[in-house]
Amino acid sequence: ELAQPMRPQDIKGGLEELCKAWVDEYPGLRNPDDKLRAISKFHARLLLIHPFLDGNGRVARAVLMQQCLDLFQRAEMSLLNKGADYYSALKNADQGNIDPLIDLIRPIVFD
Known part of the structure; x- marks a missing residue:
């Protein structure tokens, strides 16, 4: 079952919860695989919370770049x-399988 986007009234709390979890987890990330997993999970979750049909990908990718x-x-x-593989990886992440998204993000940070 796919994860569902948040209801409008839950967006503020969802963003606050996501960012707090990141701030709590970020200092303890040492292993490159753990870092990639954390970034990938954050990216997928942000796209579910951030509700805009036009522009949420740009915002999420800007945050991804900074992370x-x-x-x-x-x-x-x-x-x-950012093509079909990206959307397929996001769909997999929504279903609980983050590995395809990790595989797409890995080249961004490793030669």
């Missing part, structure tokens, strides 16, 4: 596949 820079000191965003 990659913060945790890996690299963010080659031109390497992110």
Whole structure:
């Protein structure tokens, strides 16, 4: 079953909860695989919370870029596949399988 976008009245609380969880988790991320998993989970969740049909991808990718820079000191965003594979990976993440999204984000931070 796909995760459902938040109701409008729940967006503010959802964003606050997501950001608090990130702030709590961020300092303890040491292992590159843990970092990629955390970034991927945040990205997928943000796209569910952030409700705008026009522009939520740009906002989410800007946050993704900043997280990659913060945790890996690299963010080659031109390497992110934003086509069918990206949307398939997001759908998988919504169903609880984050691995395809991790695989798409990995090239952004590793040569």
